[in-house]
Amino acid sequence: MSPRPIPEQLPADLFGRRDCDRAVQVLDAVASARLKWTTIVNRRDVRSQVDDRRLALVVTERRIEAHDQDVVSLRLEAPNRRELPAWRPGAHLDLELPSGRLRQYSLCGDPADTRAYRIAVRRIPDGGGGSVEVHDALPVGTPILVRGPRNAFPFAVPGYGSSAARVHFVAGGIGITPILPMARLAQRLGLDWSMVYTGRSRDTIPFLDEIAGFGDRVIVRTDDEHGLPDAAALLPEVGTDTAVYCCGPVPMITAIADTVREMRGVELHSERFSPPPIVDGKPFEIEIADTGEVFEVPADKSALDAILQRRPDRPYSCRQGFCRTCKVRVLAGEPEHRETVLTADEHAAGEMLVCVSRSEGGRLVLDL
Numbered sequence: 001m002s003p004r005p006i007p008e009q010l011p012a013d014l015f016g017r018r019d020c021d022r023a024v025q026v027l028d029a030v031a032s033a034r035l036k037w038t039t040i041v042n043r044r045d046v047r048s049q050v051d052d053r054r055l056a057l058v059v060t061e062r063r064i065e066a067h068d069q070d071v072v073s074l075r076l077e078a079p080n081r082r083e084l085p086a087w088r089p090g091a092h093l094d095l096e097l098p099s100g101r102l103r104q105y106s107l108c109g110d111p112a113d114t115r116a117y118r119i120a121v122r123r124i125p126d127g128g129g130g131s132v133e134v135h136d137a138l139p140v141g142t143p144i145l146v147r148g149p150r151n152a153f154p155f156a157v158p159g160y161g162s163s164a165a166r167v168h169f170v171a172g173g174i175g176i177t178p179i180l181p182m183a184r185l186a187q188r189l190g191l192d193w194s195m196v197y198t199g200r201s202r203d204t205i206p207f208l209d210e211i212a213g214f215g216d217r218v219i220v221r222t223d224d225e226h227g228l229p230d231a232a233a234l235l236p237e238v239g240t241d242t243a244v245y246c247c248g249p250v251p252m253i254t255a256i257a258d259t260v261r262e263m264r265g266v267e268l269h270s271e272r273f274s275p276p277p278i279v280d281g282k283p284f285e286i287e288i289a290d291t292g293e294v295f296e297v298p299a300d301k302s303a304l305d306a307i308l309q310r311r312p313d314r315p316y317s318c319r320q321g322f323c324r325t326c327k328v329r330v331l332a333g334e335p336e337h338r339e340t341v342l343t344a345d346e347h348a349a350g351e352m353l354v355c356v357s358r359s360e361g362g363r364l365v366l367d368l
């Protein structure tokens with residue numbers, strides 16, 4: 001069944017402005033076309049939406065958003081408080097951190113607030129360092145460069161971009177960040193919607209105060225109170241004509257995808273913050289051209305992970321094969337390209353995204 005065409009004008013308060021940007025309509029049309037079958041929508045699916053404009057912003061507010069103190073939100077504004085580029089629920093920003101790291105964070109504020117973006121970040125002490133830097137090195141007043149917003153997880157509103165009759169959200173921990181603006185929009189539009197918000201404990205999950213405003217549409221389900229959830233607990237009363245939007249840890253998304261696959265008339269849209277699982281990985285060797293150093297990439301690890309062990313300063317961002325940050329040149333060997341963003345000419349020129357792509361077999365000599 002075809003979704004309704006998107007009207008020239010969405011309701012005035014939908015995104016805080018009356019005009020629906022033409023590009024946004026195109027994006028919705030693309031999203032709608034994807035919604036004809038159950039699928040997992042990853043950021044790579046909407047790579048054409050990449051917007052690389054750079055904005056110089058300033059951190060104007062910091063708030064602790066979880067009782068365990070490990071989630072901080074930042075409010076980012078232009079120095080002169082000018083209006084910022086519009087965004088829609090599901091969008092994210094690329095932050096250029098002072099160290100040079102590039103990291104992506106979902107926008108979790110209100111699109112109607114046109115003078116500020118809000119992101120929220122959970123501290124991951126043993127991660128790649130980006131979250132710790134956001135927590136420890138971005139006090140109020142810090143200037144920061146951002147790129148975007150980009151929307152790789154578009155919310156196709158029932159009646160405008162989706163043929164689904166109702167929406168069910170599933171958020172795991174910090175995965176609430178892209179879901180929160182979607183839920184706010186669903187509420188504002190009077191949609192039939194529900195949410196399961198899950199995490200280790202109430203102390204660890206952010207924005208409980210904002211979630212409380214949604215009343216009994218949201219079930220907060222924590223491991224310490226209810227045990228580890230199965231897919232049925234995350235999808236209560238999800239039936240035909242439902243669009244499920246899910247963001248959280250990979251095992252949670254995988255369990256939901258496996259269940260939804262067996263359900264008729266249920267669409268699944270998900271976003272993960274961690275790399276996708278490596279499927280059919282085989283070990284191979286990498287040689288770093290300028291030093292001659294040779295090391296193995298195990299079957300269950302990405303080339304990027306293996307490279308970062310030796311060159312921790314190598315740039316990366318999405319780890320999912322769509323942002324191009326990790327691009328390297330292959331001087332010898334045959335890469336197995338596992339992304340869809342590089343062109344045939346770029347492949348022919350020896351370019352490779354090491355976060356997802358591997359070797360067809362044998363050693364790859366890389367110009368790092």
Ligand code: FES
Pocket residue numbers: 316317318319320321322323324325326327353354355356
């Ligand atoms: S890190 Fe984004 S494409 Fe590799």
